[in-house]
Amino acid sequence: MAFTDEQLERYSRQILLKEVGGAGQKKIAAAKVFLIGAGGLGSPSALYLASAGVGTLGIIDDDVVDLSNLQRQILHSTKTINHSKVESAEETISKMNPDVKVNKYTGRLNSENILDIIKDYDFILDGSDNFPTRFLVNDACFFLKKTLISGSIFRFEGQLTTLRPHNVENGPVPCYRCLYPEPPPPGLVPSCQEAGVLGVLAGTIGIMQAAEALKEILGIGESLAGRLLIYDALDMSFRRVRVPKNPNCHLCGPKPTIHELLDYEISCTMPSPG
Amino acid sequence: MSEDAKADVKLDLSGVMCPMNFVKTKLQLEEMDEGQILEVIIDEGEPVRNVPRSVKAEGHKVLELEEVPDGHYRLVIEKADV
Ligand SMILES: [Zn+2]
Numbered sequence: 001m002a003f004t005d006e007q008l009e010r011y012s013r014q015i016l017l018k019e020v021g022g023a024g025q026k027k028i029a030a031a032k033v034f035l036i037g038a039g040g041l042g043s044p045s046a047l048y049l050a051s052a053g054v055g056t057l058g059i060i061d062d063d064v065v066d067l068s069n070l071q072r073q074i075l076h077s078t079k080t081i082n083h084s085k086v087e088s089a090e091e092t093i094s095k096m097n098p099d100v101k102v103n104k105y106t107g108r109l110n111s112e113n114i115l116d117i118i119k120d121y122d123f124i125l126d127g128s129d130n131f132p133t134r135f136l137v138n139d140a141c142f143f144l145k146k147t148l149i150s151g152s153i154f155r156f157e158g159q160l161t162t163l164r165p166h167n168v169e170n171g172p173v174p175c176y177r178c179l180y181p182e183p184p185p186p187g188l189v190p191s192c193q194e195a196g197v198l199g200v201l202a203g204t205i206g207i208m209q210a211a212e213a214l215k216e217i218l219g220i221g222e223s224l225a226g227r228l229l230i231y232d233a234l235d236m237s238f239r240r241v242r243v244p245k246n247p248n249c250h251l252c253g254p255k256p257t258i259h260e261l262l263d264y265e266i267s268c269t270m271p272s273p274g
Numbered sequence: 275m276s277e278d279a280k281a282d283v284k285l286d287l288s289g290v291m292c293p294m295n296f297v298k299t300k301l302q303l304e305e306m307d308e309g310q311i312l313e314v315i316i317d318e319g320e321p322v323r324n325v326p327r328s329v330k331a332e333g334h335k336v337l338e339l340e341e342v343p344d345g346h347y348r349l350v351i352e353k354a355d356v
Contacts, residue, residue, distance in 0.1 A: 008297055008298070008301070015300070015301070016297060018356075021300060022300070022304045
Protein backbone atom coordinates (compact mmCIF):
# COMPACT_ATOMS: atom_id res chain seq x y z
CA MET A 1 0.00 0.00 0.00
CA ALA A 2 1.47 3.35 -1.02
CA PHE A 3 0.36 6.73 0.25
CA THR A 4 -0.90 9.45 -2.04
CA ASP A 5 0.76 12.86 -1.84
CA GLU A 6 -2.36 14.12 -0.11
CA GLN A 7 -2.10 11.40 2.53
CA LEU A 8 1.60 12.07 3.03
CA GLU A 9 0.79 15.69 3.68
CA ARG A 10 -2.16 14.91 5.94
CA TYR A 11 -0.07 12.60 8.13
CA SER A 12 3.29 14.32 7.66
CA ARG A 13 3.55 15.58 11.23
CA GLN A 14 3.39 12.06 12.62
CA ILE A 15 5.35 10.40 9.82
CA LEU A 16 8.11 12.80 10.86
CA LEU A 17 8.26 11.10 14.24
CA LYS A 18 11.07 8.59 14.29
CA GLU A 19 8.81 6.12 16.14
CA VAL A 20 6.15 6.34 13.41
CA GLY A 21 7.59 6.92 9.96
CA GLY A 22 6.06 5.41 6.84
CA ALA A 23 6.05 1.93 8.37
CA GLY A 24 4.12 3.15 11.42
CA GLN A 25 1.66 5.08 9.32
CA LYS A 26 0.94 1.89 7.39
CA LYS A 27 0.24 0.08 10.65
CA ILE A 28 -2.17 2.86 11.64
CA ALA A 29 -3.91 2.67 8.26
CA ALA A 30 -4.27 -1.11 8.59
CA ALA A 31 -5.59 -0.94 12.17
CA LYS A 32 -9.18 -1.74 13.08
CA VAL A 33 -10.38 -0.17 16.30
CA PHE A 34 -13.77 -0.74 17.89
CA LEU A 35 -15.37 1.96 20.02
CA ILE A 36 -18.00 1.07 22.57
CA GLY A 37 -20.23 4.11 22.71
CA ALA A 38 -20.29 7.27 20.60
CA GLY A 39 -20.67 9.39 23.71
CA GLY A 40 -18.40 11.48 25.91
CA LEU A 41 -15.36 9.20 25.73
CA GLY A 42 -15.98 7.71 22.30
CA SER A 43 -16.27 11.15 20.68
CA PRO A 44 -12.73 12.43 21.28
CA SER A 45 -11.25 8.94 20.85
CA ALA A 46 -12.94 8.56 17.47
CA LEU A 47 -11.96 12.02 16.27
CA TYR A 48 -8.29 11.65 17.10
CA LEU A 49 -8.03 8.07 15.88
CA ALA A 50 -9.68 9.15 12.65
CA SER A 51 -7.43 12.17 12.27
CA ALA A 52 -4.40 9.94 12.86
CA GLY A 53 -5.53 7.80 9.93
CA VAL A 54 -6.81 4.64 11.62
CA GLY A 55 -8.19 2.72 8.66
CA THR A 56 -11.29 1.20 10.19
CA LEU A 57 -13.37 2.42 13.12
CA GLY A 58 -16.27 0.32 14.36
CA ILE A 59 -18.74 2.19 16.56
CA ILE A 60 -21.71 0.86 18.50
CA ASP A 61 -24.38 2.92 20.21
CA ASP A 62 -28.12 2.40 20.60
CA ASP A 63 -28.94 5.99 21.42
CA VAL A 64 -30.00 9.14 19.60
CA VAL A 65 -28.35 12.51 20.12
CA ASP A 66 -29.92 14.50 22.94
CA LEU A 67 -29.38 18.18 23.67
CA SER A 68 -27.94 17.27 27.07
CA ASN A 69 -25.20 15.23 25.35
CA LEU A 70 -23.65 18.18 23.58
CA GLN A 71 -21.86 19.47 26.70
CA ARG A 72 -19.30 16.66 26.19
CA GLN A 73 -20.08 14.49 23.16
CA ILE A 74 -18.18 16.40 20.51
CA LEU A 75 -18.95 14.03 17.64
CA HIS A 76 -22.46 15.42 17.66
CA SER A 77 -23.94 18.85 17.12
CA THR A 78 -27.09 20.88 17.53
CA LYS A 79 -27.87 19.92 13.94
CA THR A 80 -27.88 16.19 14.68
CA ILE A 81 -30.15 16.23 17.75
CA ASN A 82 -32.56 13.27 17.54
CA HIS A 83 -30.38 11.58 14.90
CA SER A 84 -28.86 8.21 15.64
CA LYS A 85 -25.51 8.68 17.38
CA VAL A 86 -23.67 6.31 15.06
CA GLU A 87 -25.01 8.14 12.00
CA SER A 88 -24.05 11.48 13.50
CA ALA A 89 -20.61 10.07 14.37
CA GLU A 90 -20.01 8.80 10.87
CA GLU A 91 -20.97 12.13 9.37
CA THR A 92 -18.51 14.03 11.56
CA ILE A 93 -15.70 11.54 11.05
CA SER A 94 -15.99 11.35 7.27
CA LYS A 95 -16.08 15.11 6.98
CA MET A 96 -12.84 15.29 8.92
CA ASN A 97 -11.06 12.35 7.26
CA PRO A 98 -12.65 10.52 4.33
CA ASP A 99 -9.85 7.91 4.45
CA VAL A 100 -11.48 6.28 7.46
CA LYS A 101 -13.98 3.47 7.01
CA VAL A 102 -16.69 3.69 9.66
CA ASN A 103 -18.65 0.53 10.51
CA LYS A 104 -21.83 1.43 12.34
CA TYR A 105 -23.68 -0.79 14.78
CA THR A 106 -26.96 0.40 16.25
CA GLY A 107 -28.03 -1.47 19.32
CA ARG A 108 -26.66 -2.75 22.59
CA LEU A 109 -23.95 -5.28 23.14
CA ASN A 110 -25.08 -8.47 24.84
CA SER A 111 -23.75 -11.95 25.45
CA GLU A 112 -25.31 -13.14 22.18
CA ASN A 113 -23.86 -10.58 19.79
CA ILE A 114 -20.63 -9.21 21.24
CA LEU A 115 -18.18 -11.89 20.10
CA ASP A 116 -19.38 -11.71 16.55
CA ILE A 117 -19.32 -7.91 16.47
CA ILE A 118 -15.84 -7.35 17.89
CA LYS A 119 -14.01 -10.41 16.58
CA ASP A 120 -12.55 -8.69 13.51
CA TYR A 121 -11.16 -5.68 15.38
CA ASP A 122 -7.62 -5.37 16.75
CA PHE A 123 -8.25 -3.06 19.69
CA ILE A 124 -11.34 -2.26 21.72
CA LEU A 125 -11.96 1.06 23.46
CA ASP A 126 -14.57 0.97 26.18
CA GLY A 127 -16.29 4.28 26.73
CA SER A 128 -19.54 2.83 28.01
CA ASP A 129 -21.51 4.40 30.83
CA ASN A 130 -22.61 1.32 32.75
CA PHE A 131 -21.13 -1.62 34.64
CA PRO A 132 -22.95 -4.48 32.89
CA THR A 133 -21.40 -3.43 29.57
CA ARG A 134 -17.94 -3.00 31.13
CA PHE A 135 -17.99 -6.55 32.51
CA LEU A 136 -19.41 -7.99 29.31
CA VAL A 137 -16.74 -6.25 27.22
CA ASN A 138 -13.97 -7.31 29.57
CA ASP A 139 -15.03 -10.93 29.47
CA ALA A 140 -15.48 -10.93 25.69
CA CYS A 141 -12.05 -9.34 25.16
CA PHE A 142 -10.52 -11.92 27.51
CA PHE A 143 -12.08 -14.83 25.60
CA LEU A 144 -11.01 -13.35 22.24
CA LYS A 145 -7.56 -12.22 23.50
CA LYS A 146 -8.18 -8.62 22.44
CA THR A 147 -6.50 -5.65 24.04
CA LEU A 148 -9.05 -3.45 25.80
CA ILE A 149 -8.45 0.17 26.66
CA SER A 150 -10.88 1.14 29.33
CA GLY A 151 -11.81 4.69 30.31
CA SER A 152 -14.34 6.07 32.73
CA ILE A 153 -15.36 9.46 34.07
CA PHE A 154 -17.35 10.56 37.08
CA ARG A 155 -17.87 14.11 38.34
CA PHE A 156 -14.34 15.60 38.19
CA GLU A 157 -12.39 12.35 38.11
CA GLY A 158 -11.38 10.06 35.31
CA GLN A 159 -9.72 6.66 35.14
CA LEU A 160 -7.85 4.88 32.41
CA THR A 161 -6.17 1.52 32.02
CA THR A 162 -5.11 -0.95 29.37
CA LEU A 163 -6.27 -4.53 29.86
CA ARG A 164 -4.46 -7.27 28.01
CA PRO A 165 -4.16 -10.30 30.30
CA HIS A 166 -3.28 -12.43 27.24
CA ASN A 167 -0.03 -10.47 26.78
CA VAL A 168 2.48 -11.55 29.42
CA GLU A 169 5.66 -10.31 27.74
CA ASN A 170 6.26 -7.99 30.71
CA GLY A 171 4.85 -10.33 33.35
CA PRO A 172 1.26 -11.06 34.34
CA VAL A 173 -1.20 -8.18 33.96
CA PRO A 174 -4.81 -7.91 35.13
CA CYS A 175 -8.21 -7.96 33.51
CA TYR A 176 -11.04 -5.69 34.62
CA ARG A 177 -12.34 -8.36 37.01
CA CYS A 178 -8.97 -8.43 38.77
CA LEU A 179 -9.72 -4.80 39.70
CA TYR A 180 -13.47 -5.15 40.23
CA PRO A 181 -14.60 -8.79 40.61
CA GLU A 182 -18.36 -8.15 40.16
CA PRO A 183 -20.55 -5.26 39.08
CA PRO A 184 -21.96 -3.30 42.02
CA PRO A 185 -25.61 -4.11 42.75
CA PRO A 186 -27.99 -2.01 40.65
CA GLY A 187 -28.98 1.15 42.46
CA LEU A 188 -25.86 1.37 44.60
CA VAL A 189 -23.96 3.68 42.29
CA PRO A 190 -25.43 6.46 40.24
CA SER A 191 -24.83 5.77 36.59
CA CYS A 192 -25.97 6.89 33.17
CA GLN A 193 -28.17 9.91 33.22
CA GLU A 194 -27.99 10.56 36.96
CA ALA A 195 -24.30 11.25 37.24
CA GLY A 196 -22.92 14.74 36.80
CA VAL A 197 -19.66 15.18 34.94
CA LEU A 198 -17.43 18.01 33.84
CA GLY A 199 -17.67 17.73 30.06
CA VAL A 200 -14.05 18.48 29.31
CA LEU A 201 -13.04 15.48 31.43
CA ALA A 202 -14.51 13.23 28.74
CA GLY A 203 -12.08 14.85 26.32
CA THR A 204 -9.09 14.30 28.58
CA ILE A 205 -9.78 10.62 29.20
CA GLY A 206 -11.07 9.82 25.70
CA ILE A 207 -7.98 11.34 24.12
CA MET A 208 -5.72 9.37 26.43
CA GLN A 209 -7.56 6.19 25.39
CA ALA A 210 -6.79 7.13 21.79
CA ALA A 211 -3.15 7.73 22.70
CA GLU A 212 -2.91 4.29 24.31
CA ALA A 213 -4.55 2.75 21.24
CA LEU A 214 -2.05 4.38 18.90
CA LYS A 215 0.84 3.16 21.08
CA GLU A 216 -0.58 -0.36 20.95
CA ILE A 217 -0.99 -0.15 17.16
CA LEU A 218 2.58 1.09 16.73
CA GLY A 219 4.04 -1.12 19.46
CA ILE A 220 5.87 1.82 21.02
CA GLY A 221 6.28 3.27 24.50
CA GLU A 222 5.23 1.81 27.80
CA SER A 223 1.73 0.40 27.98
CA LEU A 224 -0.63 1.26 30.82
CA ALA A 225 -1.29 -2.47 31.29
CA GLY A 226 -0.96 -3.29 34.98
CA ARG A 227 -1.44 0.34 35.97
CA LEU A 228 -4.47 2.50 36.57
CA LEU A 229 -4.21 6.17 35.75
CA ILE A 230 -6.39 8.39 37.91
CA TYR A 231 -6.90 11.98 36.87
CA ASP A 232 -8.46 14.61 39.11
CA ALA A 233 -9.45 17.72 37.21
CA LEU A 234 -10.00 19.77 40.37
CA ASP A 235 -6.43 19.19 41.62
CA MET A 236 -5.12 18.87 38.07
CA SER A 237 -3.29 15.79 39.29
CA PHE A 238 -2.47 12.44 37.77
CA ARG A 239 -1.77 9.35 39.84
CA ARG A 240 -0.56 6.11 38.34
CA VAL A 241 -1.17 3.17 40.63
CA ARG A 242 -0.05 -0.39 40.13
CA VAL A 243 -2.92 -2.86 39.70
CA PRO A 244 -1.69 -6.42 40.01
CA LYS A 245 -3.27 -9.44 38.46
CA ASN A 246 -5.57 -11.15 40.96
CA PRO A 247 -4.17 -14.70 41.24
CA ASN A 248 -7.68 -15.90 42.13
CA CYS A 249 -9.51 -13.95 39.42
CA HIS A 250 -12.70 -15.78 38.48
CA LEU A 251 -12.04 -15.01 34.82
CA CYS A 252 -8.31 -14.82 34.09
CA GLY A 253 -6.98 -16.77 37.10
CA PRO A 254 -5.67 -20.35 36.94
CA LYS A 255 -8.98 -21.79 38.22
CA PRO A 256 -11.61 -19.76 36.42
CA THR A 257 -15.27 -20.08 37.36
CA ILE A 258 -16.50 -17.86 34.55
CA HIS A 259 -16.49 -19.84 31.31
CA GLU A 260 -19.09 -17.94 29.32
CA LEU A 261 -20.47 -14.45 28.84
CA LEU A 262 -22.98 -13.13 31.34
CA ASP A 263 -25.68 -10.48 30.96
CA TYR A 264 -26.03 -8.37 34.08
CA GLU A 265 -29.08 -6.23 34.65
CA ILE A 266 -28.68 -2.67 33.45
CA SER A 267 -30.08 -0.21 35.92
CA CYS A 268 -29.94 3.55 35.87
CA THR A 269 -31.98 4.08 38.97
CA MET A 270 -30.69 5.78 42.07
CA PRO A 271 -31.42 4.17 45.44
CA SER A 272 -34.89 5.20 46.49
CA PRO A 273 -34.81 7.70 49.35
CA GLY A 274 -35.43 6.27 52.81
CA MET B 275 33.50 11.81 -3.03
CA SER B 276 33.46 12.48 -6.74
CA GLU B 277 31.02 14.82 -8.48
CA ASP B 278 28.85 11.97 -9.65
CA ALA B 279 28.62 9.86 -6.50
CA LYS B 280 27.02 6.53 -7.29
CA ALA B 281 23.59 7.09 -5.83
CA ASP B 282 21.34 4.04 -5.55
CA VAL B 283 18.26 6.26 -5.65
CA LYS B 284 17.80 9.87 -6.76
CA LEU B 285 14.92 12.09 -5.70
CA ASP B 286 14.19 15.49 -7.19
CA LEU B 287 12.56 17.48 -4.40
CA SER B 288 13.05 20.89 -5.95
CA GLY B 289 10.01 23.04 -5.30
CA VAL B 290 8.90 20.76 -2.44
CA MET B 291 8.44 22.71 0.78
CA CYS B 292 9.37 21.83 4.36
CA PRO B 293 8.49 19.52 5.93
CA MET B 294 7.23 17.48 2.94
CA ASN B 295 10.72 17.36 1.41
CA PHE B 296 12.04 15.66 4.53
CA VAL B 297 8.95 13.40 4.81
CA LYS B 298 9.67 12.15 1.28
CA THR B 299 13.38 11.77 2.00
CA LYS B 300 12.61 9.84 5.18
CA LEU B 301 10.13 7.51 3.46
CA GLN B 302 12.63 6.82 0.69
CA LEU B 303 15.34 6.01 3.24
CA GLU B 304 12.95 3.62 5.01
CA GLU B 305 12.70 1.65 1.77
CA MET B 306 16.48 1.37 1.39
CA ASP B 307 19.11 -0.90 2.92
CA GLU B 308 21.85 0.12 5.29
CA GLY B 309 24.83 1.60 3.41
CA GLN B 310 22.85 2.50 0.30
CA ILE B 311 23.20 6.01 -1.08
CA LEU B 312 20.33 8.44 -1.65
CA GLU B 313 20.76 11.65 -3.58
CA VAL B 314 18.15 14.38 -3.25
CA ILE B 315 17.85 17.77 -4.88
CA ILE B 316 16.41 20.40 -2.54
CA ASP B 317 15.80 24.15 -2.69
CA GLU B 318 18.00 26.83 -1.20
CA GLY B 319 16.88 28.66 1.94
CA GLU B 320 14.77 26.81 4.48
CA PRO B 321 15.04 23.35 2.82
CA VAL B 322 18.84 23.36 2.73
CA ARG B 323 18.95 24.46 6.37
CA ASN B 324 16.42 21.89 7.57
CA VAL B 325 16.64 18.69 5.53
CA PRO B 326 20.32 17.83 6.17
CA ARG B 327 19.87 18.51 9.87
CA SER B 328 16.77 16.27 10.09
CA VAL B 329 18.54 13.52 8.14
CA LYS B 330 21.43 13.61 10.63
CA ALA B 331 19.03 13.68 13.58
CA GLU B 332 17.58 10.36 12.38
CA GLY B 333 21.07 8.91 12.46
CA HIS B 334 21.88 8.88 8.73
CA LYS B 335 25.16 10.14 7.32
CA VAL B 336 25.32 13.25 5.16
CA LEU B 337 28.12 12.52 2.69
CA GLU B 338 27.87 15.62 0.58
CA LEU B 339 25.98 18.88 0.29
CA GLU B 340 26.77 21.10 -2.66
CA GLU B 341 25.18 23.93 -4.53
CA VAL B 342 24.06 23.13 -8.05
CA PRO B 343 22.73 25.55 -10.68
CA ASP B 344 19.30 27.21 -10.43
CA GLY B 345 19.42 27.77 -6.66
CA HIS B 346 19.25 24.10 -5.75
CA TYR B 347 21.37 21.88 -3.57
CA ARG B 348 22.44 18.31 -4.05
CA LEU B 349 22.38 16.31 -0.81
CA VAL B 350 23.99 12.87 -0.70
CA ILE B 351 22.96 10.61 2.17
CA GLU B 352 24.18 7.23 3.33
CA LYS B 353 21.41 5.19 4.95
CA ALA B 354 22.32 4.09 8.46
CA ASP B 355 21.01 1.16 10.45
CA VAL B 356 18.28 2.90 12.43
ZN1 LIG C 1 -8.69 -11.09 35.93
